[in-house]
Amino acid sequence: MALASGVRFAERALLRPWALLRGTTLGRTEPAAGGGGDGARRFGSQRVLVEPDAASGVAVMKLRNPPVNALSLELLTELVISLEKLENDKTFRGVILTSDCPRVFCAGLDLTEICGRNPAHCAEYWKAMQELWLRTYLSSLVLVAAINGACPAGGCIIALSCDCRVLADNPKYRIGLNETLLGIIAPFWLKDTYVNTIGHRASEQALQLGSLFPPAEALQVGLVDQVVPEDQVQSTALSEMARWLAVPDHARQLTKNMMRKATADRLLRQRDADTQNFVSFVCRDSIQKSLQAYLEKLRQRKG
Numbered sequence: 099m100a101l102a103s104g105v106r107f108a109e110r111a112l113l114r115p116w117a118l119l120r121g122t123t124l125g126r127t128e129p130a131a132g133g134g135g136d137g138a139r140r141f142g143s144q145r146v147l148v149e150p151d152a153a154s155g156v157a158v159m160k161l162r163n164p165p166v167n168a169l170s171l172e173l174l175t176e177l178v179i180s181l182e183k184l185e186n187d188k189t190f191r192g193v194i195l196t197s198d199c200p201r202v203f204c205a206g207l208d209l210t211e212i213c214g215r216n217p218a219h220c221a222e223y224w225k226a227m228q229e230l231w232l233r234t235y236l237s238s239l240v241l242v243a244a245i246n247g248a249c250p251a252g253g254c255i256i257a258l259s260c261d262c263r264v265l266a267d268n269p270k271y272r273i274g275l276n277e278t279l280l281g282i283i284a285p286f287w288l289k290d291t292y293v294n295t296i297g298h299r300a301s302e303q304a305l306q307l308g309s310l311f312p313p314a315e316a317l318q319v320g321l322v323d324q325v326v327p328e329d330q331v332q333s334t335a336l337s338e339m340a341r342w343l344a345v346p347d348h349a350r351q352l353t354k355n356m357m358r359k360a361t362a363d364r365l366l367r368q369r370d371a372d373t374q375n376f377v378s379f380v381c382r383d384s385i386q387k388s389l390q391a392y393l394e395k396l397r398q399r400k401g
Protein backbone atom coordinates (compact mmCIF):
# COMPACT_ATOMS: atom_id res chain seq x y z
CA MET A 99 0.00 0.00 0.00
CA ALA A 100 1.40 3.39 -0.91
CA LEU A 101 1.69 5.70 2.07
CA ALA A 102 0.28 9.21 1.84
CA SER A 103 3.07 11.73 2.26
CA GLY A 104 2.96 14.92 4.24
CA VAL A 105 1.14 13.48 7.23
CA ARG A 106 3.15 13.04 10.39
CA PHE A 107 4.20 9.48 11.01
CA ALA A 108 3.38 9.62 14.71
CA GLU A 109 -0.08 11.02 14.11
CA ARG A 110 -0.90 8.33 11.61
CA ALA A 111 0.60 5.63 13.81
CA LEU A 112 -1.64 6.72 16.65
CA LEU A 113 -4.76 7.09 14.55
CA ARG A 114 -4.48 4.12 12.24
CA PRO A 115 -1.31 2.12 13.00
CA TRP A 116 -2.35 -0.84 10.89
CA ALA A 117 -2.62 1.38 7.82
CA LEU A 118 1.13 1.91 8.01
CA LEU A 119 1.89 -1.72 7.46
CA ARG A 120 2.58 -2.79 3.94
CA GLY A 121 2.11 -6.50 3.46
CA THR A 122 2.46 -7.31 7.13
CA THR A 123 0.48 -9.53 9.44
CA LEU A 124 0.74 -7.59 12.67
CA GLY A 125 -1.56 -8.76 15.39
CA ARG A 126 -1.41 -12.40 14.46
CA THR A 127 -1.45 -14.63 17.52
CA GLU A 128 -0.21 -18.17 17.49
CA PRO A 129 0.72 -20.70 20.14
CA ALA A 130 4.42 -20.73 21.00
CA ALA A 131 6.19 -24.03 20.39
CA GLY A 132 5.24 -26.34 23.22
CA GLY A 133 3.19 -23.59 24.79
CA GLY A 134 -0.23 -23.86 26.28
CA GLY A 135 -2.02 -21.03 28.09
CA ASP A 136 -2.25 -17.35 27.33
CA GLY A 137 1.14 -16.67 28.87
CA ALA A 138 2.77 -18.85 26.24
CA ARG A 139 1.04 -17.42 23.19
CA ARG A 140 3.13 -15.36 20.89
CA PHE A 141 2.07 -12.52 18.69
CA GLY A 142 3.75 -9.98 16.56
CA SER A 143 4.16 -9.27 12.91
CA GLN A 144 6.10 -10.36 9.93
CA ARG A 145 9.30 -8.69 11.11
CA VAL A 146 8.85 -8.58 14.88
CA LEU A 147 8.15 -11.73 16.82
CA VAL A 148 6.83 -11.24 20.33
CA GLU A 149 6.96 -14.07 22.85
CA PRO A 150 5.04 -12.91 25.90
CA ASP A 151 5.25 -14.56 29.30
CA ALA A 152 2.30 -13.21 31.22
CA ALA A 153 3.37 -14.99 34.40
CA SER A 154 6.63 -13.08 34.66
CA GLY A 155 5.34 -9.93 32.94
CA VAL A 156 8.25 -10.14 30.49
CA ALA A 157 8.05 -10.38 26.70
CA VAL A 158 10.88 -11.31 24.37
CA MET A 159 10.78 -9.24 21.21
CA LYS A 160 12.78 -10.64 18.30
CA LEU A 161 13.76 -8.68 15.23
CA ARG A 162 13.43 -10.84 12.16
CA ASN A 163 14.10 -8.91 9.01
CA PRO A 164 16.65 -11.12 7.27
CA PRO A 165 19.40 -11.11 6.35
CA VAL A 166 20.69 -8.38 8.72
CA ASN A 167 17.67 -6.76 10.41
CA ALA A 168 18.23 -3.54 8.48
CA LEU A 169 15.75 -0.97 9.78
CA SER A 170 13.34 -0.78 6.87
CA LEU A 171 10.30 1.47 7.17
CA GLU A 172 8.20 -1.64 7.76
CA LEU A 173 10.46 -2.93 10.53
CA LEU A 174 10.51 0.48 12.25
CA THR A 175 6.73 0.65 12.08
CA GLU A 176 6.23 -2.85 13.38
CA LEU A 177 8.65 -2.28 16.25
CA VAL A 178 6.83 0.87 17.34
CA ILE A 179 3.46 -0.85 17.20
CA SER A 180 4.61 -3.97 19.04
CA LEU A 181 6.18 -1.87 21.77
CA GLU A 182 3.07 0.25 22.07
CA LYS A 183 0.94 -2.85 22.34
CA LEU A 184 3.04 -4.19 25.23
CA GLU A 185 3.11 -0.80 26.95
CA ASN A 186 -0.66 -0.59 26.84
CA ASP A 187 -1.05 -4.06 28.32
CA LYS A 188 -0.58 -3.76 32.06
CA THR A 189 0.43 -7.43 32.25
CA PHE A 190 3.87 -6.49 30.97
CA ARG A 191 6.65 -4.73 32.85
CA GLY A 192 9.67 -5.64 30.77
CA VAL A 193 10.85 -6.48 27.27
CA ILE A 194 13.97 -8.29 26.15
CA LEU A 195 14.94 -7.08 22.71
CA THR A 196 16.96 -9.50 20.63
CA SER A 197 17.54 -10.75 17.09
CA ASP A 198 16.07 -13.69 15.28
CA CYS A 199 18.71 -13.36 12.53
CA PRO A 200 21.95 -15.28 13.01
CA ARG A 201 25.07 -13.24 13.79
CA VAL A 202 23.44 -9.82 13.45
CA PHE A 203 21.49 -7.90 16.09
CA CYS A 204 20.67 -5.04 13.72
CA ALA A 205 22.61 -3.50 10.79
CA GLY A 206 21.17 -0.03 11.43
CA LEU A 207 19.35 2.11 8.89
CA ASP A 208 18.24 0.26 5.82
CA LEU A 209 20.42 2.17 3.39
CA THR A 210 18.15 1.27 0.51
CA GLU A 211 15.49 3.45 2.20
CA ILE A 212 17.62 6.55 1.78
CA CYS A 213 19.66 5.74 -1.31
CA GLY A 214 18.11 6.79 -4.60
CA ARG A 215 14.82 7.74 -2.91
CA ASN A 216 12.91 10.98 -3.19
CA PRO A 217 12.90 13.59 -0.37
CA ALA A 218 9.33 12.71 0.69
CA HIS A 219 10.29 9.09 1.24
CA CYS A 220 13.47 10.04 3.14
CA ALA A 221 11.40 12.35 5.37
CA GLU A 222 8.84 9.68 6.10
CA TYR A 223 11.61 7.22 6.84
CA TRP A 224 13.43 9.58 9.19
CA LYS A 225 10.23 10.37 11.11
CA ALA A 226 9.79 6.64 11.66
CA MET A 227 13.36 6.43 12.96
CA GLN A 228 12.74 9.34 15.33
CA GLU A 229 9.54 7.70 16.51
CA LEU A 230 11.24 4.41 17.34
CA TRP A 231 13.99 6.20 19.27
CA LEU A 232 11.50 8.28 21.25
CA ARG A 233 9.37 5.24 22.05
CA THR A 234 12.28 3.11 23.20
CA TYR A 235 14.21 5.85 24.98
CA LEU A 236 11.19 6.93 27.02
CA SER A 237 9.52 3.55 27.39
CA SER A 238 7.88 2.94 30.75
CA LEU A 239 8.85 -0.73 30.41
CA VAL A 240 12.22 -2.09 31.42
CA LEU A 241 14.03 -2.75 28.16
CA VAL A 242 17.00 -5.13 28.14
CA ALA A 243 18.96 -5.60 24.92
CA ALA A 244 20.20 -9.15 24.44
CA ILE A 245 22.73 -8.39 21.73
CA ASN A 246 23.36 -11.64 19.91
CA GLY A 247 25.12 -10.27 16.85
CA ALA A 248 26.76 -7.31 15.13
CA CYS A 249 25.32 -4.02 16.32
CA PRO A 250 26.47 -1.04 14.23
CA ALA A 251 24.96 2.46 13.97
CA GLY A 252 21.14 2.42 14.21
CA GLY A 253 21.42 -1.04 15.82
CA CYS A 254 23.63 0.47 18.50
CA ILE A 255 21.13 3.28 19.04
CA ILE A 256 18.32 0.81 19.64
CA ALA A 257 20.52 -1.01 22.16
CA LEU A 258 21.55 2.25 23.85
CA SER A 259 17.89 3.24 24.20
CA CYS A 260 17.34 0.18 26.34
CA ASP A 261 18.01 0.27 30.08
CA CYS A 262 20.61 -2.46 30.04
CA ARG A 263 22.74 -4.26 27.47
CA VAL A 264 24.10 -7.81 27.43
CA LEU A 265 26.48 -8.59 24.55
CA ALA A 266 27.55 -12.02 23.30
CA ASP A 267 31.30 -12.55 23.51
CA ASN A 268 32.18 -12.92 19.85
CA PRO A 269 34.83 -10.69 18.24
CA LYS A 270 32.62 -10.31 15.16
CA TYR A 271 29.83 -8.76 17.22
CA ARG A 272 31.04 -5.19 17.22
CA ILE A 273 28.99 -2.29 18.46
CA GLY A 274 29.23 1.47 17.96
CA LEU A 275 28.27 4.44 15.81
CA ASN A 276 30.23 4.17 12.56
CA GLU A 277 28.36 6.89 10.61
CA THR A 278 31.47 8.91 9.74
CA LEU A 279 32.89 5.90 7.89
CA LEU A 280 29.88 6.07 5.58
CA GLY A 281 30.47 9.79 5.03
CA ILE A 282 27.40 10.71 7.08
CA ILE A 283 26.93 12.38 10.44
CA ALA A 284 25.10 11.09 13.48
CA PRO A 285 22.30 13.55 14.30
CA PHE A 286 22.41 15.30 17.68
CA TRP A 287 20.05 12.88 19.39
CA LEU A 288 22.18 9.88 18.48
CA LYS A 289 25.18 11.82 19.75
CA ASP A 290 23.33 12.73 22.96
CA THR A 291 22.39 9.10 23.55
CA TYR A 292 26.05 8.13 23.10
CA VAL A 293 27.27 10.85 25.45
CA ASN A 294 24.67 9.89 28.07
CA THR A 295 26.00 6.34 27.97
CA ILE A 296 29.78 6.59 27.67
CA GLY A 297 30.54 10.23 28.42
CA HIS A 298 31.71 13.17 26.37
CA ARG A 299 35.37 12.41 25.70
CA ALA A 300 34.84 8.76 24.80
CA SER A 301 31.95 9.77 22.50
CA GLU A 302 33.98 12.53 20.87
CA GLN A 303 36.68 10.05 19.98
CA ALA A 304 34.43 7.15 19.02
CA LEU A 305 32.04 9.25 16.93
CA GLN A 306 34.75 10.95 14.91
CA LEU A 307 36.61 7.70 14.31
CA GLY A 308 33.41 5.76 13.62
CA SER A 309 34.64 3.15 16.11
CA LEU A 310 33.00 -0.25 16.23
CA PHE A 311 34.01 -1.84 19.53
CA PRO A 312 34.58 -5.58 19.99
CA PRO A 313 32.96 -6.97 23.16
CA ALA A 314 35.80 -6.50 25.68
CA GLU A 315 36.34 -2.88 24.58
CA ALA A 316 32.60 -2.21 24.51
CA LEU A 317 32.43 -3.36 28.12
CA GLN A 318 35.44 -1.29 29.09
CA VAL A 319 34.09 1.93 27.56
CA GLY A 320 30.63 1.31 29.10
CA LEU A 321 28.69 0.72 25.88
CA VAL A 322 27.40 -2.58 27.29
CA ASP A 323 26.84 -3.76 30.85
CA GLN A 324 27.77 -7.41 30.49
CA VAL A 325 29.67 -9.56 28.02
CA VAL A 326 28.87 -13.26 28.29
CA PRO A 327 29.32 -16.43 26.22
CA GLU A 328 26.88 -16.52 23.35
CA ASP A 329 24.75 -19.31 24.82
CA GLN A 330 24.24 -17.30 28.01
CA VAL A 331 23.00 -14.05 26.49
CA GLN A 332 19.34 -14.83 26.94
CA SER A 333 19.61 -16.18 30.48
CA THR A 334 21.79 -13.24 31.52
CA ALA A 335 19.29 -10.83 30.01
CA LEU A 336 16.57 -12.52 32.07
CA SER A 337 18.67 -12.20 35.26
CA GLU A 338 19.25 -8.52 34.52
CA MET A 339 15.53 -8.10 33.91
CA ALA A 340 14.77 -9.62 37.31
CA ARG A 341 17.16 -7.15 38.95
CA TRP A 342 15.43 -4.18 37.29
CA LEU A 343 11.95 -5.52 37.97
CA ALA A 344 12.75 -5.86 41.67
CA VAL A 345 12.43 -2.07 41.87
CA PRO A 346 8.90 -0.64 42.27
CA ASP A 347 7.68 0.44 38.82
CA HIS A 348 6.59 3.97 39.70
CA ALA A 349 9.93 4.86 41.33
CA ARG A 350 11.96 3.35 38.50
CA GLN A 351 9.81 4.93 35.79
CA LEU A 352 9.92 8.41 37.31
CA THR A 353 13.66 8.13 37.76
CA LYS A 354 14.12 6.99 34.15
CA ASN A 355 12.03 9.89 32.98
CA MET A 356 14.04 12.32 35.10
CA MET A 357 17.27 11.01 33.56
CA ARG A 358 16.09 10.93 29.93
CA LYS A 359 13.40 13.55 29.44
CA ALA A 360 15.69 16.49 28.65
CA THR A 361 17.44 14.50 25.92
CA ALA A 362 14.15 13.41 24.35
CA ASP A 363 12.64 16.90 24.68
CA ARG A 364 15.50 18.28 22.67
CA LEU A 365 14.39 16.23 19.68
CA LEU A 366 10.68 16.80 20.34
CA ARG A 367 11.25 20.55 20.21
CA GLN A 368 12.88 20.43 16.79
CA ARG A 369 11.62 17.29 15.18
CA ASP A 370 10.61 18.91 11.91
CA ALA A 371 13.87 20.81 11.61
CA ASP A 372 15.78 17.60 12.31
CA THR A 373 13.82 15.87 9.55
CA GLN A 374 14.54 18.68 7.12
CA ASN A 375 18.24 18.60 8.02
CA PHE A 376 18.34 14.89 7.46
CA VAL A 377 16.56 15.06 4.13
CA SER A 378 18.61 17.91 2.72
CA PHE A 379 21.79 16.21 3.92
CA VAL A 380 21.14 12.71 2.57
CA CYS A 381 19.68 13.97 -0.69
CA ARG A 382 22.89 15.82 -1.60
CA ASP A 383 24.55 14.31 -4.64
CA SER A 384 27.81 13.81 -2.80
CA ILE A 385 26.11 11.96 0.09
CA GLN A 386 24.10 9.83 -2.30
CA LYS A 387 27.35 8.88 -4.03
CA SER A 388 28.96 7.94 -0.70
CA LEU A 389 25.97 5.83 0.32
CA GLN A 390 25.84 4.15 -3.07
CA ALA A 391 29.56 3.34 -2.88
CA TYR A 392 29.16 1.99 0.66
CA LEU A 393 26.25 -0.25 -0.34
CA GLU A 394 28.21 -1.46 -3.35
CA LYS A 395 31.17 -2.30 -1.08
CA LEU A 396 28.87 -4.27 1.24
CA ARG A 397 27.44 -6.21 -1.68
CA GLN A 398 30.85 -6.99 -3.19
CA ARG A 399 32.36 -7.97 0.15
CA LYS A 400 30.05 -10.94 0.11
CA GLY A 401 31.38 -12.45 -3.10
Ligand SMILES: CC/C=C\C/C=C\CCC/C=C/CC(=O)SCCNC(=O)CCNC(=O)[C@H](O)C(C)(C)COP(=O)(O)OP(=O)(O)OC[C@H]1O[C@@H](n2cnc3c(N)ncnc32)[C@H](O)[C@@H]1OP(=O)(O)O
Binds near residue numbers: 207
Ligand atom coordinates in the same frame (compact mmCIF):
# COMPACT_ATOMS: atom_id res chain seq x y z
C1 LIG B 1 23.69 17.67 8.95
C2 LIG B 1 23.30 16.36 9.56
C3 LIG B 1 21.84 16.18 9.56
C4 LIG B 1 21.27 15.01 9.71
C5 LIG B 1 22.02 13.74 9.84
C6 LIG B 1 22.34 13.09 8.54
C7 LIG B 1 22.44 11.80 8.37
C8 LIG B 1 22.16 10.97 9.52
C9 LIG B 1 22.07 9.52 9.26
C10 LIG B 1 22.71 8.97 10.44
C11 LIG B 1 22.20 7.69 10.88
C12 LIG B 1 22.86 6.60 10.52
C13 LIG B 1 22.57 5.39 11.21
C14 LIG B 1 22.81 4.13 10.43
O1 LIG B 1 22.34 3.15 10.89
S1 LIG B 1 23.67 4.10 8.95
C15 LIG B 1 23.80 2.34 8.56
C16 LIG B 1 25.09 1.84 9.06
N1 LIG B 1 25.16 0.39 8.99
C17 LIG B 1 26.26 -0.23 8.67
O2 LIG B 1 27.28 0.35 8.39
C18 LIG B 1 26.20 -1.74 8.66
C19 LIG B 1 26.53 -2.27 7.35
N2 LIG B 1 26.48 -3.74 7.37
C20 LIG B 1 27.46 -4.49 7.84
O3 LIG B 1 28.47 -4.05 8.34
C21 LIG B 1 27.27 -5.98 7.72
O4 LIG B 1 26.24 -6.22 6.81
C22 LIG B 1 26.92 -6.66 9.06
C23 LIG B 1 28.15 -6.67 9.98
C24 LIG B 1 25.74 -6.00 9.75
C25 LIG B 1 26.55 -8.16 8.76
O5 LIG B 1 27.56 -8.76 8.02
P1 LIG B 1 27.26 -10.11 7.19
O6 LIG B 1 28.56 -10.53 6.62
O7 LIG B 1 26.52 -11.06 8.04
O8 LIG B 1 26.22 -9.66 6.07
P2 LIG B 1 26.55 -8.91 4.69
O9 LIG B 1 26.95 -9.94 3.69
O10 LIG B 1 27.46 -7.79 4.92
O11 LIG B 1 25.13 -8.32 4.31
C26 LIG B 1 24.07 -9.14 3.82
C27 LIG B 1 23.20 -8.32 2.89
O12 LIG B 1 22.62 -7.23 3.64
C28 LIG B 1 22.93 -5.97 3.00
N3 LIG B 1 23.08 -4.95 4.05
C29 LIG B 1 23.91 -4.96 5.09
N4 LIG B 1 23.74 -3.87 5.84
C30 LIG B 1 22.78 -3.15 5.26
C31 LIG B 1 22.15 -1.90 5.58
N5 LIG B 1 22.47 -1.18 6.67
N6 LIG B 1 21.20 -1.45 4.75
C32 LIG B 1 20.83 -2.16 3.66
N7 LIG B 1 21.38 -3.34 3.30
C33 LIG B 1 22.35 -3.83 4.11
C34 LIG B 1 24.22 -6.27 2.29
O13 LIG B 1 24.43 -5.33 1.26
C35 LIG B 1 23.98 -7.67 1.78
O14 LIG B 1 23.11 -7.53 0.66
P3 LIG B 1 23.16 -8.54 -0.57
O15 LIG B 1 24.58 -8.55 -1.06
O16 LIG B 1 22.73 -9.86 -0.02
O17 LIG B 1 22.22 -7.96 -1.57
